[in-house]
Amino acid sequence: MNEHSDPERSAPRTSTHSLVVEAIENRILSGELGVGDALPPERQLAEQLGVSRAAAREAIRVLESHGVLESHVGSGTRAGTFIAATPTVALSRFLKLHVALNNFALEEVVQTRLILEVESAAMAARRGDPEVLHRMGEELAVMDRQDIGREEFGDADTRFHVALARGGGNRLFADMTQAIRESLRAPLLEGYRAHLDWDGLRDLLQEQHRSLLEAVAAGNSEQAAELAREHIRTSYRALPGLCSDEQELITGAGAPGAGDTGQE
Missing domain, CATH: 1.10.10.10 (Winged helix-like DNA-binding domain superfamily/Winged helix DNA-binding domain)
Structure with missing residues (x-):
């Protein structure tokens, strides 16, 4: 100086x-x-x-x-x-801006989503809140409509997953899940539009949504967690160009024993 x-x-x-x-x-x-x-x-x-x-x-x-x-x-x-008590608004705005500025890589945001939602699914299954199950069922019915467009499907999908997170009983998990989903709205929609077999992808995602809801309703926390993990990985593997480091997404965050070397 x-x-x-x-x-x-x-x-x-x-x-x-x-x-x-x-x-x-x-x-x-x-x-x-x-x-x-x-x-x-x-x-x-x-x-x-x-x-x-x-x-x-x-x-x-x-x-x-x-x-x-x-x-x-x-x-x-x-x-x-x-x-006021509206942290979701602030979290969503913060995350959307910083994802747009590339301060957080999409892979990092997706990995965070994976960790949050896997745990939320297990917690929701343990709690078994009837209101949450009803809300998830409503959004599932919306996504089942044959005439649904990609954007409307994505918004209903977000509401389904936010309801699941709220079902875990942790408000911060739920608010962060909503913020993450809103920050990913544009790239997800772009991925939906670029997919060559939208009807097939939608049917696959809906099959996984239905299985996840059934596991939560049955109170099977381990199955719910595993289904949530596989559902998120399926989504991002299927959407072209969303994550560049696919292998890290598949084998990294949210995987049981992630970080273990396999050596004694």
Whole structure:
């Protein structure tokens, strides 16, 4: 570094709205604010923190994008800005952007999905939530329609797998599963469109969906986990150009004993 460098220029500057974000986060972390609580009006918040209304407004927008705040216009008790609980929105936006920027390779995202869904399937089978089974059955029926298009099939497929993840009872697993599926929506749809035998692929995926639902309904956690593992691998093996490192996907994440060398 040049000895004549200006330390003021080289030091990172914290924007005013970032300080407002930090102040609101601290109120949440301290327990002063919880889900459903209202923030002070924009003008009052700005005065409390000694910042401009523009800085307060920008901080609110940032936290809305993070799924921490939600704003309602109008009048009455529901008008204003409130502490929210919508992490899925933030996770989905974050993951979609970073996949698009190639900060996460598709193979890494798919491997993460494999690990999450295999465990979720086993957990869902152990819990046997009737509402979850009903929702999975509904989405299965949607995908069974002969006139269904690729995009509609993909969206119903996502809802089926998110319902499965919710059936495991771990909200973070479910939110991450939805975020991963949404981040993969475009490449999956592209793979569906490029597949030369769409009807055959759809029938194969539906056969696997049906077997997976039956295993979960029967409470067979080991079978459900294995079926989930094979279903995800089948999907990505079949879709052209989705994952470049097919062998790693097939033999790596989610495989029993993955990482073992086979040597004593």
